[in-house]
Amino acid sequence: MPITVRADLAAIPDYVPGRKIPGAIVLSSNEAATPPPDAVLAAINEAAAEVNRYPLWSSDDLLARLEKHLDVDAARICIGAGSVSLCQQLIQTMCGPGDEVVFPWRSFEAYPILTQIVGARERRVPLTADHRQDLDALLAAITAATRLVFVCVPNNPTGTVLHAADLERFLDAVPDHVLVVLDEAYREFVRDPRVPDGLRMVAARDNLVLLRTFSKAYGLAGARAGYGIAPPQVAAGMRKVAIPFSVSRLAQAAALASLDVADELLARCEVVVAERGRVRDELLTMGYEVPESQGNFVWLALRERTTAFNEHCLDQKVLVRGFAGDGARVTIGLAEENDVFLQAARTFSG
Numbered sequence: 385m386p387i388t389v390r391a392d393l394a395a396i397p398d399y400v401p402g403r404k405i406p407g408a409i410v411l412s413s414n415e416a417a418t419p420p421p422d423a424v425l426a427a428i429n430e431a432a433a434e435v436n437r438y439p440l441w442s443s444d445d446l447l448a449r450l451e452k453h454l455d456v457d458a459a460r461i462c463i464g465a466g467s468v469s470l471c472q473q474l475i476q477t478m479c480g481p482g483d484e485v486v487f488p489w490r491s492f493e494a495y496p497i498l499t500q501i502v503g504a505r506e507r508r509v510p511l512t513a514d515h516r517q518d519l520d521a522l523l524a525a526i527t528a529a530t531r532l533v534f535v536c537v538p539n540n541p542t543g544t545v546l547h548a549a550d551l552e553r554f555l556d557a558v559p560d561h562v563l564v565v566l567d568e569a570y571r572e573f574v575r576d577p578r579v580p581d582g583l584r585m586v587a588a589r590d591n592l593v594l595l596r597t598f599s600k601a602y603g604l605a606g607a608r609a610g611y612g613i614a615p616p617q618v619a620a621g622m623r624k625v626a627i628p629f630s631v632s633r634l635a636q637a638a639a640l641a642s643l644d645v646a647d648e649l650l651a652r653c654e655v656v657v658a659e660r661g662r663v664r665d666e667l668l669t670m671g672y673e674v675p676e677s678q679g680n681f682v683w684l685a686l687r688e689r690t691t692a693f694n695e696h697c698l699d700q701k702v703l704v705r706g707f708a709g710d711g712a713r714v715t716i717g718l719a720e721e722n723d724v725f726l727q728a729a730r731t732f733s734g
Contacts, residue, residue, distance in 0.1 A: 396500045399493060402715075403703045409724055411715040412705040414540070414570075414681050416603035417656075418718075420638070421648055427641035428607070431634045439633035442623065446636050450611055453643055454583060460613050462622040465630045467569050467597040467610035470622065471534075472498045474593060474612070477621035478531045478563060479504040486525045487534040488517040490541065490710055492567065495534055505529070515542040515675045515685060519554040526562055533558065536567040537582070538574060541705065541713035543677025548580035558591060563618065565593045569610075570679040572601035572653050573660070579678065586613050593618060598635075600680060601653050602642045607635040656680050660716045666726050684729075685711045692734035700728035 402412025419425065443463040451458040464470040471494060475485060481503040487495045489508035499506045507530070509521045517539055526533065535554075538545050551566075558564055566582045586594040597610035609631055612622065642649060664682050667674045673685040686693050687709060694706030702725050705713040714725060 392500070392503075396497060399497055402705050403698075405698075405703060408698070408701045408703050409717065409721045410703050411717050411721065411725055412703040412713075413605070414600060414679070414713075414715045415605045416600065416652070416680075417716075417721065418603065418652065420603045420642065421645050423645050424603075424638055424641040427637045428634050431637035435633060437633065438629050439631060439636055441629070443631050443636050446609070446631075446639050449640055449643055454613070456583075456587070456613055457616075459616045460619050462612045462614060462619045462626075463631055464610055464612065464622075464626060465608040465632075465635070466599055467567065467595045467612075468492075468494050468498075469608070469626075469630065470595050470610055470612045471495070471565070471567070472501070473622040473625050474563075474565060474614075474618075475499055475502045475504060475532065476625040477618060482529060483531045484527060484529040485532045485534070486522055486530055488522065488536065488539065490707060491517070491534070491536045492540045492569075504531075511539075511542065511544075514544075515539075515683065516544045517546060519546065519550055523554060523557055526559060528561075530559075530562050532563050532565055534565045534567060536569075537579065538570045538678040540569065540679065541681065541707065541711070542675055542683040543570075543679040543681060544675050544683075545574065545576055545579045545678045547576075547578040551580055551585070555585075555589060555592060560591070562591065563593060564591055565595060567595045569595070569597045570600055571596060572650060573657060573680050574678045575657055576678055583613070590615050598639045598642055602639070602646075602649050603652075604635070604638050604642060607638045608632070609635040609639040653680075656716050659719060659722055663714075663716060663722050663726065667729060670729060672729065681713050681715045683711055683713055687711065689734050693732055696732045696734060697725065697728045700724070700731070702728050 483504045485499040486507045496506045568582045582594040593614040599605040690706045
C-alpha cells in the first residue's frame with residue numbers, strides 16, 4: 385500500500401506570504417521599514433554567541449519581564465513564536481474534530497488554515513459593506529459547537545476597527561461556552577480613542593483572550609515572538625501544546641531588549657501613522673476606495689481590479705499584497721517608498 389498523507393490536507397489552502405523580489409520595494413508583508421535599534425541588534429548578537437544552547441524552556445526571563453511590564457499574573461501569560469503561533473496553540477487547546485471556529489472574512493489569512501489543520505470547522509462571517517467586522521453577524525453564527533470566535537482589531541487586511549461599546553456588548557452576549565480571541569497585532573498603530581485597549585478588557589473578563597506580537601511595532605518580524613493573555617487554564621493548555629523551544633534564544637533576547645527601548649520604538653509608530661494618513665489622503669484624491677486604517681497599512685477596495693493593480697505595481701517594482709476579487713493591502717513604508725507606490729497608483733488604468 386503506498387504512503388499517503390491526510391486526505392483533508394488537499395482542501396486546506398496554502399498560506400501565501402507577501403512576495404519578495406530583489407530590487408523591488410516591499411510593501412506586502414506589514415513589516416517595519418527600519419531595522420531594530422542598536423541595543424536590540426546587540427542583544428541578538430550576544431545571544432547568537434550561545435546559539436549552540438537551547439533557549440529557556442518557558443521563555444522564563446521574558447515571561448517575568450512581561451508580568452511586570454503588563455501588570456499581569458504570569459499564570460495568565462503564554463509566549464509563542466509570534467501571534468500566529470499563539471492562534472494555532474489556542475485552536476489546538478480549545479478545539480477538536482467537529483468543533484467550530486468563527487471569524488470575520490476577509491481577515492487574517494491564517495485563521496481558516498489553522499482551523500482546518502486541527503480538524504475543526506470554520507464559519508466565515510462576511511464584513512460589512514464598509515469593510516468592518518459585523519459583530520451581530522458573528523454572534524448569529526455561533527452554535528452549540530462553537531468554541532472560539534476571533535476578532536481582529538485593527539482588522540488585517542482592511543485596517544478597520546471595533547469600538548469599545550460595541551465590543552463590550554458583543555462580549556456580554558457571547559454564550560458561556562465560547563472564548564473570544566482579540567487579535568491586537570497592530571495595536572500600537574491605533575489612534576482612534578474609541579478603540580478599546582485589550583489589556584484593560586482582558587483583565588475584567590474570563591471569556592476573552594488577548595494576542596499581541598513583537599513583529600510589527602517592535603520590528604521583530606524575523607525573530608518570531610509574541611504573547612497571549614488568557615484565563616489561567618487556557619494559558620496552561622496553550623503552553624502544553626506549544627512546540628518545545630519554538631521561541632528561539634535570539635527571539636527571547638530581542639524581545640527583552642525591545643522592551644528596554646519601547647519608547648523609541650513606539651515613537652517610530654508616530655512616523656508610520658503620519659505617513660498612513662498622507663498615503664490614504666492621496667489615494668482618496670485619486671478616486672480609490674480606502675477605508676480609514678488603524679494599522680501600519682492601507683486597504684484599497686479594488687474588487688475585480690485587484691489582480692491587474694497588483695501586476696501593475698509589480699511592473700513598477702513595488703510589491704503589494706493583493707487578494708484577488710477583494711482588494712490590495714499596502715504596507716506603509718519609508719516616505720520615499722510610499723511616493724513610488726503612490727506614483728504607481730496614479731498611473732494605474734485597469
